[in-house]
Amino acid sequence: MNVLSGKGGVGKSSITTQLALSLSLSGHSVGVLDVDLTGPSMPRMFNIEDAKVTQAPGGWLPVPVHTTNSDKGVGQLRCMSLGFLLRGRGDAVVWRGPKKTAMIRQFLSDVLWGEMDYLLIDTPPGTSDEHISLAETLLKEARPGQVAGAVVVTTPQAVATADVRKELNFCVKTSIPVIGVIENMAGFVCPNCAECTDIFGKGGGQVMANDFNVPFLGRIPIDPQFVMLIETGQTPEYPQGTIINGQDFSKALQSGSSGSTSEVTKDASLLAEKYRDCSLEPIFRKIAQDIVTSVG
Ligand SMILES: Nc1ncnc2c1ncn2[C@@H]1O[C@H](COP(=O)(O)OP(=O)(O)OP(=O)(O)O)[C@@H](O)[C@H]1O
Numbered sequence: 372m373n374v375l376s377g378k379g380g381v382g383k384s385s386i387t388t389q390l391a392l393s394l395s396l397s398g399h400s401v402g403v404l405d406v407d408l409t410g411p412s413m414p415r416m417f418n419i420e421d422a423k424v425t426q427a428p429g430g431w432l433p434v435p436v437h438t439t440n441s442d443k444g445v446g447q448l449r450c451m452s453l454g455f456l457l458r459g460r461g462d463a464v465v466w467r468g469p470k471k472t473a474m475i476r477q478f479l480s481d482v483l484w485g486e487m488d489y490l491l492i493d494t495p496p497g498t499s500d501e502h503i504s505l506a507e508t509l510l511k512e513a514r515p516g517q518v519a520g521a522v523v524v525t526t527p528q529a530v531a532t533a534d535v536r537k538e539l540n541f542c543v544k545t546s547i548p549v550i551g552v553i554e555n556m557a558g559f560v561c562p563n564c565a566e567c568t569d570i571f572g573k574g575g576g577q578v579m580a581n582d583f584n585v586p587f588l589g590r591i592p593i594d595p596q597f598v599m600l601i602e603t604g605q606t607p608e609y610p611q612g613t614i615i616n617g618q619d620f621s622k623a624l625q626s627g628s629s630g631s632t633s634e635v636t637k638d639a640s641l642l643a644e645k646y647r648d649c650s651l652e653p654i655f656r657k658i659a660q661d662i663v664t665s666v667g
């Protein structure tokens with residue numbers, strides 16, 4: 372599935388990482404392909420910036436992020452990003468359209484994913500060359516039923532939703548099925564009392580989903596602890612008595628996990644363990660389950 376938005380900074384990459392973690396923690400084999408060639412952020416978000424991609428006969432081997440063993444099965448998460456091929460962290464890609472298109476084609480055809488239940492593709496904002504190339508290649512090379520579709524991310528305000536409407540029109544024009552719309556940054560979770568306030572308004576995502584007759588997958592609030600987790604890999608720490616969506620997160624922190632039955636194997640990234648202590652985890656888990664049900 373493809374995570375898209377017409378607007379930058381709405382949280383596509385963060386949502387891609389969290390959906391990928393939710394899916395792998397529930398026993399699926401997941402690949403994450405970062406085709407944001409001008410600003411690849413997956414290596415940073417998964418805390419695997421120093422990893423190197425290995426060239427094997429027949430293609431590139433993606434970077435393993437983590438493996439989980441649970442009653443639901445063995446979940447694996449692997450990632451491929453241009454970021455691994457750039458020499459330094461700050462290096463930027465200044466290629467023109469045809470070179471970008473060629474690289475995306477190569478990413479889609481030359482990565483040896485192995486067994487995989489879901490491939491999540493994180494795209495740059497807009498409806499640029501990358502998107503058209505990606506849509507064309509995906510639709511041309513996929514077997515019937517293999518392209519699940521696009522998850523479109525928006526924020527609640529009107530401006531974001533206007534840009535995101537263009538993205539939905541793009542999906543209609545290029546015949547990419549839309550799995551659903553996610554409204555991110557929907558309200559702010561206060562770090563003191565966990566009260567959620569709708570600072571950017573409310574409901575733009577739901578209205579847009581209704582207008583395009585596509586499913587609305589859910590609202591994700593702003594949680595400063597989530598920024599810490601994503602940007603620095605730091606464990607979320609909620610004050611005593613923090614109840615979010617009916618779950619006591621301060622208690623979860625004391626016990627070291629939020630009650631999930633799955634165990635992270637020794638080689639697993641700490642990120643997966645920390646992720647389970649974040650208030651947004653139950654929301655992402657529900658959205659991931661709904662996506663699995665909808666795409667099969
Ligand atoms: N629900 C949320 N709560 C708190 N912070 C968030 C949330 N969603 C995203 N962020 C933060 O917002 C910033 C932008 O998010 P992200 O990089 O995922 O957006 P993007 O749409 O992928 O951006 P780009 O258009 O640059 O690719 C990041 O610092 C991220 O940690």
Ligand code: SF4
Pocket residue numbers: 561562563564565566
């Ligand atoms: S939500 Fe409550 S605790 Fe949080 S900043 Fe506002 S008044 Fe203070």
